[in-house]
Amino acid sequence: MRPAWLEIDLTAIADNIERVLSVLGSQRKLIAVIKDDAYGHGATVIGPVAQRCGVRMFAVSLIEEAIEVKSVCSGAEILILGLVPLDAVPTAIEHGFHMPLDSVDRAKVISQAASAQGTAAKVHLKVDTGMHRIGVPADEVGQLCRGLRDLPNLDIRGIFTHFASAPDDPLFTTQQFERFQQACREAETILGQRLPLKHCANSAATVRYPEMWLDAVRPGALLYGIPRNRGGQYLPTMDQALSMKAKIASIRTLPAGEKLGYGRTWQAQRTSRIAQVPLGYGDGYDRHLSNKGEVLLRGRRLPVVGAICMDSTFVDVTDIPGAKVGEEVVMVGSQGDETITIAEIAEHCGTVVQEVPVRMNVRLPRIYTCQPGDERVAHFADRYRSATSDVSA
Ligand SMILES: Cc1ncc(COP(=O)(O)O)c(C=O)c1O
Incomplete structure (x- = not known):
């Protein structure tokens, strides 16, 4: 083996996930973000480990990533965070992936594709509350929802937004959260249904703002133990994996x-x-x-x-x-x-x-380790961790 490698401690991953799950309690979901190959940690291992620890839903960016995760995490719900290219919508529906919805035009394409398959497409309304990347502007949510009312075969599972500066701008994050809550109320009123999964908290918001946990949190970095602030008032310290x-x-x-x-x-x-x-x-x-x-x-x-x-x-x-x-x-x-x-x-x-591990993922061999006897993850590990960092034996 090349004398340079990445080592991923699956005990740390499992501990981190269990810490988050235990703080969330049984009423809220953890949507584990494992896009970009689980931030360079290897989605085909991290996904199954997370599932073993009780994670039922994952988020990725691309349909290709979703297909990969599905192949190793059977039964998991998978949310694609990015806009699915329109020609890939039928495939996403066939696989049962959850997709973001940002416009009536997109909704029409999804609705038609779902109808052609005689099924319902799982969608989450994506609301732009200030990040200005993907989503319907918060003040146009009403218009979007009115446009959805007559479209068949849309199974609206949730509504979500993404924070622009959760680690360092509490004022703007709170404003985004308020806009999001307002959008949720408006959407539910117009659609005449409760949207079961309202989610907005990335790692930084999960760590800082329990009031923003809503129905589910959506952290990535936190699960790998790499946020800037380690631990806090609401969550224990996470271990870097x-x-x-x-x-x-x-x-x-x-x-x-x-x-x-x-x-x-x-x-x-x-x-x-x-x-x-x-x-x-x-x-x-x-x-x-x-x-x-x-x-x-x-x-x-x-x-x-x-x-x-x-x-x-x-x-x-x-x-x-x-x-x-x-x-x-x-x-x-x-x-x-x-x-x-x-x-x-x-x-x-x-x-x-987030960028650091993703960029380390290019050509280094990965070794998965765990603490001796860690039954949760031993099956997925290549080696036990020794007491020192040296696993070369
Ligand atoms: C839409 C969305 N949700 C959640 C996350 C997770 O972010 P973090 O790694 O900061 O928890 C990301 C990551 O960039 C994202 O794009």
Whole structure:
């Protein structure tokens, strides 16, 4: 196997899911967002693990993702968050996927396709309350609903919206929530039916605003343990499931004054031992971490030096004189008492936590681990986790 890999701790995933489920109680649903290959964690494993832990409904972006999830999670309800291309609507209906509805024109296409199949299409009204990405503008919900009244074979299962700034703008989030509630009331009045699934809370809103949990929450990042604020008043701390690891490929000594790597951006201030770790930006270890990031070796933080290459990263191991080729370096994750969080990486890279694991998903082998004897997930794991981070045995 390549001496660089991603490790996904299924015990952490199962714990995180169970934490959310236990806080939600039996009256509310968890719609687990596993789009983009479960944020790089592998939807075909995370889906079944989540199902095993009690998740009954998933959300993805694309019909292709929905088909993949259905193939491994039989019986699960699957909501496609993105607008389904009109020519794919019949397929989505055949599979029984839930689809967003944002206009009367789209509703007509869905209604016709469902009628042609002699079935009802499951739809959720998607309301734009301020994100301005997908959805009927909140003040046009009434018009949309009036247009739906005469269309057959639409099974309106729910109504949802998406927050633009839930992590950092409580005022705007509250405004969006109020617009959403108003839209829900209007839709139910005009349609003359209760919409069973009202949902708006992504991870940040799930963590901060229990009043926004409504009938279901729709978190992604939280389940993988990667939100910026870890734990809070309403939810326990989540565990980061993903680690990125590699074994030192070579070590060389550079005299003081020597410069290193592409662009020669780092200069040795002393005689330095530089390890070459065989993964780089081609594996999603972002180039913005050049001369900024830190990694763990023997439980200690060491600096990334020089520019990160497509397939290699340099680490200054001078402070660990015994460091040797073949030793395990943790680029993301824990070793001993230290942890490099995904949030830390995201901050260095000036991006959101969600982007970091998604970009690490390109060509690294994935190893699934779990705590010894974790009956919930052992079946899905390649290995048990050892007490240390080293699973290379
Ligand atoms: C519509 C929608 N709902 C929920 C989520 C989950 O977001 P998060 O990962 O912040 O929980 C996303 C992700 O971007 C989304 O697009």
